[in-house]
Amino acid sequence: MDSIDHIDDAAAAAAFRRLVRHLRHRTDAQNVDLMGLAGFCRNCLSDWLGEAAGLDRATAREAIYGMPYDDWKARHQAEATPEQLARMADSVKKNAA
Numbered sequence: 001m002d003s004i005d006h007i008d009d010a011a012a013a014a015a016f017r018r019l020v021r022h023l024r025h026r027t028d029a030q031n032v033d034l035m036g037l038a039g040f041c042r043n044c045l046s047d048w049l050g051e052a053a054g055l056d057r058a059t060a061r062e063a064i065y066g067m068p069y070d071d072w073k074a075r076h077q078a079e080a081t082p083e084q085l086a087r088m089a090d091s092v093k094k095n096a097a
Helices: 009-025 031-038 042-053 057-065 069-076 082-096
Strands: none
Touching: 009 042, 009 057, 031 042, 031 082, 042 057, 057 069
16 A cells, blocks of 8 residues: 555645645646646646546636636636647656556
8 A cells, every 4th residue: 555545634635725725826837837747737636626526527627726717727828839738748648657
């Protein structure tokens, strides 16, 4: 068993909420860059939350973004460059491995 499974659920939930608040604050960290570096982004977190909590996609995304997803995109999402998209594609390949 991985040691992460031994962490108290309340502590894990607090760390998750802190991560979400951090990502809400750091709107300059674009999802495409997060995907290119780590292979996950805010949308991934919202998908994981939705699966775990039985939430529909819009509700889960609003929980992560702190506002409707379309509003966040309009306010904070820049157009991805070809370089960013290429890094993201390479990074996502590693997720399947």
